[in-house]
Amino acid sequence: MTDDSDPPDPGGDDDWYGEADPRVPDASAWPDRELGFLGDDVYLGAEAGIPSELAGSHVPSISAEGAAELRELERRVEQQRTPVFPIDLRRRLPLEGVWRRWRSLAMWGRSDIVDDFGRDPRATARWEWLFEFLYSRWFRVEATGLDNIPHKGRALLVANHAGSLPYDSAMVMHAVRRDHPARRDVRPLVEDTVFHLPFLGPIMNRIGGVRADPENAERLLLGDELVAVFPEGEKGMGKLWKDRYRLQRFGRGGFVKLALRTGAPIIPVAVVGAEEAAPMLGKVTWFAKNIGIPWIPVTPTFPWLGPAGLLPLPSKWYVAFGAPIDLGKAHGPASADDRLLVNRLADQIRTQIQDMIDELLGKRRSPFLAAFLG
Amino acid sequence: MASSTTGRVVAVTGACTYLGGELLRRLEEDPRFVRVLALDIRPPALAPGGKTEFIKIDLTQPTIDGELATLLERHDIDTFVHGAFLSHPTHASEWAHELEDVGTMHVLNACAGVEPRRFIMISTTLVYGAHPKNPNFLTEDAELRGHRDSRFVNDKVRAERQVQRYAKEHPGVEVAVLRFAPILGPTVSNMYTRFFSRPVAPVMMGHDPLMQFVHEQDAAFALQQAVESRAVGAFNIVGKGVLPYTTVLALLGRVPLPMPQLVARQLTKILWTTQLVGSPPSFLDFLLYLCVADGARARRELGFSPRLSIKRTILDFLGIAPEDGATDVARAQA
Numbered sequence: 077m078t079d080d081s082d083p084p085d086p087g088g089d090d091d092w093y094g095e096a097d098p099r100v101p102d103a104s105a106w107p108d109r110e111l112g113f114l115g116d117d118v119y120l121g122a123e124a125g126i127p128s129e130l131a132g133s134h135v136p137s138i139s140a141e142g143a144a145e146l147r148e149l150e151r152r153v154e155q156q157r158t159p160v161f162p163i164d165l166r167r168r169l170p171l172e173g174v175w176r177r178w179r180s181l182a183m184w185g186r187s188d189i190v191d192d193f194g195r196d197p198r199a200t201a202r203w204e205w206l207f208e209f210l211y212s213r214w215f216r217v218e219a220t221g222l223d224n225i226p227h228k229g230r231a232l233l234v235a236n237h238a239g240s241l242p243y244d245s246a247m248v249m250h251a252v253r254r255d256h257p258a259r260r261d262v263r264p265l266v267e268d269t270v271f272h273l274p275f276l277g278p279i280m281n282r283i284g285g286v287r288a289d290p291e292n293a294e295r296l297l298l299g300d301e302l303v304a305v306f307p308e309g310e311k312g313m314g315k316l317w318k319d320r321y322r323l324q325r326f327g328r329g330g331f332v333k334l335a336l337r338t339g340a341p342i343i344p345v346a347v348v349g350a351e352e353a354a355p356m357l358g359k360v361t362w363f364a365k366n367i368g369i370p371w372i373p374v375t376p377t378f379p380w381l382g383p384a385g386l387l388p389l390p391s392k393w394y395v396a397f398g399a400p401i402d403l404g405k406a407h408g409p410a411s412a413d414d415r416l417l418v419n420r421l422a423d424q425i426r427t428q429i430q431d432m433i434d435e436l437l438g439k440r441r442s443p444f445l446a447a448f449l450g
Numbered sequence: 451m452a453s454s455t456t457g458r459v460v461a462v463t464g465a466c467t468y469l470g471g472e473l474l475r476r477l478e479e480d481p482r483f484v485r486v487l488a489l490d491i492r493p494p495a496l497a498p499g500g501k502t503e504f505i506k507i508d509l510t511q512p513t514i515d516g517e518l519a520t521l522l523e524r525h526d527i528d529t530f531v532h533g534a535f536l537s538h539p540t541h542a543s544e545w546a547h548e549l550e551d552v553g554t555m556h557v558l559n560a561c562a563g564v565e566p567r568r569f570i571m572i573s574t575t576l577v578y579g580a581h582p583k584n585p586n587f588l589t590e591d592a593e594l595r596g597h598r599d600s601r602f603v604n605d606k607v608r609a610e611r612q613v614q615r616y617a618k619e620h621p622g623v624e625v626a627v628l629r630f631a632p633i634l635g636p637t638v639s640n641m642y643t644r645f646f647s648r649p650v651a652p653v654m655m656g657h658d659p660l661m662q663f664v665h666e667q668d669a670a671f672a673l674q675q676a677v678e679s680r681a682v683g684a685f686n687i688v689g690k691g692v693l694p695y696t697t698v699l700a701l702l703g704r705v706p707l708p709m710p711q712l713v714a715r716q717l718t719k720i721l722w723t724t725q726l727v728g729s730p731p732s733f734l735d736f737l738l739y740l741c742v743a744d745g746a747r748a749r750r751e752l753g754f755s756p757r758l759s760i761k762r763t764i765l766d767f768l769g770i771a772p773e774d775g776a777t778d779v780a781r782a783q784a
Binding site for chain 2: 178186187188190192193194268272273274275276277278281282286287289291292295
């Protein structure tokens with residue numbers, strides 16, 4: 077362990093601010109090292125949208141003398157490696173193999189590459205089977221109107237929200253990836269409370285979730301992504317069973333401002349079935365704040381069955397994508413500052429989604445047995 | 451490029467820091483600069499060439515501003531680079547405060563009396579602080595929230611506020627602030643390199659924020675660009691790409707030690723007060739929440755874009771050739 081306590085010696089000569097590391101054998105060696113292989117940046121795909129299968133393909137094929145040269149370089153780099161421990165144990169003991177093995181092990185199942193917002197294409201692929209099972213077997217989702225989603229370019233999906241866990245955003249994502257011809261990735265905006273939940277938050281982030289923040293959403297839309305918002309937010313998730321399918325206030329109309337500013341069309345989405353998947357009979361708030369969540373849901377299965385109670389009930393789901401609404405055509409980007417207009421538009425879209433939900437509910441006969449009853 | 455016929459004179463405080471030293475070396479090779487003053491409390495490793503002159507300046511001295519002003523006038527300094535900042539937290543917080551906050555005041559006093567043409571301050575993206583409400587990419591317009599109880603960060607925030615006020619009061623001076631993401635590389639030493647040099651690293655259980663670094667050579671290049679350009683304002687100097695914290699640890703081969711928040715905070719507090727670790731408890735917030743900055747403005751106005759990706763930066767910090775690390779990772783994924 078290095079000693080990091082610097083003496084309060086104003087005239088002193090001790091290490092002050094980050095100078096060259098004295099442990100490095102040759103601190104000024106940078107320009108002297110053979111930089112041929114470092115010269116141009118080998119692209120490792122740490123940036124946005126590099127499909128996982130492409131990530132490894134940067135390693136160039138090496139000829140025989142190239143390989144010898146490479147070995148020589150490796151040997152030289154090996155000699156100049158910064159010692160990690162005070163005594164370089166790795167050089168004294170044959171630990172190199174162990175160390176390598178450990179690094180490989182530690183990287184197993186890790187996000188090797190993520191895009192700018194933390195989505196890892198491999199993580200999505202890894203959970204694909206679960207989404208597919210939930211989508212086609214468990215919830216038996218019927219998605220309609222997928223052709224309303226553009227094949228490329230930005231669009232803002234606006235959906236209703238329900239359930240104590242965000243299964244609805246996962247199903248919207250999976251519906252577009254599975255059944256839309258362009259197989260586009262939807263980036264759902266996730267409420268703070270879910271995004272900062274231990275374990276669940278990072279998983280949401282790896283499979284594509286982004287913290288609900290106007291700056292994030294604008295950046296995504298300007299990057300021509302497909303963004304899904306749930307303007308009801310926490311209020312939507314906190315709906316009780318008795319209020320099911322009654323849309324809550326649509327935030328402060330932030331999504332309308334976003335659409336106006338970026339010129340993205342709004343695609344209204346109605347999700348039916350999520351309310352029954354985790355019907356919230358009541359919520360406990362008095363202890364919840366202590367563990368950092370807004371409430372503890374009480375469902376027919378939770379907390380009675382423990383963690384297993386968090387599994388959703390197998391309700392029948394319908395997801396309908398409505399015709400795109402192009403706000404940019406009627407109103408310019410400047411109208412994003414017109415609060416009255418923004419609120420009016422937000423309420424119009426809320427009513428439209430409510431109508432879509434009511435229509436779907438009218439079609440459905442039973443929340444759970446729809447498969448048999450039609 | 452605006453260089454006078456006689457050539458430019460640059461003064462650099464914190465000449466013994468990594469960035470200061472690199473800047474001296476780069477200016478030494480550039481014929482447009484005729485003279486470089488290295489200001490620090492001890493002589494830097496001077497590059498051969500003879501343009502650079504070391505002058506002992508201790509910014510914690512109470513009347514150093516007058517001395518600096520005479521210096522500015524005598525040498526007709528055209529660009530002042532202020533980089534006398536600590537790169538890692540210290541227990542001598544009083545002294546750190548004198549150096550960073552009050553020292554910046556002295557520097558600005560001198561530069562108010564004798565205005566240089568250009569003033570550059572070296573700062574860090576840590577001044578934004580790691581907060582649960584941070585957007586994924588902090589732009590330069592974001593509020594400098596610092597950290598509730600980190601003196602290491604807050605001294606830098608105060609120094610930066612002073613510089614911002616100075617910029618407003620002296621519109622004739624081109625003021626640029628460079629906010630560097632944590633710098634990693636084979637030779638630099640700072641809080642993050644020390645943190646990542648330990649075999650074991652704490653992980654806040656269930657949290658895995660995205661992290662961002664900048665390679666030391668990229669950082670030095672950005673500073674050189676800032677000296678040469680005429681751009682004003684704040685600039686985030688960041689590397690290419692982001693990676694989750696646990697991936698960084700895995701790439702480095704460090705053992706992650708997951709701890710509940712409460713335990714981690716108490717443990718770090720004890721270890722910090724007993725001076726066993728170099729990172730204060732407030733640093734744990736950077737393992738919990740995002741503090742990632744957007745480098746678009748530096749690319750646009752400063753003409754700086756990083757050369758190395760984050761993974762290359764990490765592997766280079768370890769001193770590993772890219773092929774090794776890449777195949778290692780590929781094998782692990784296979």
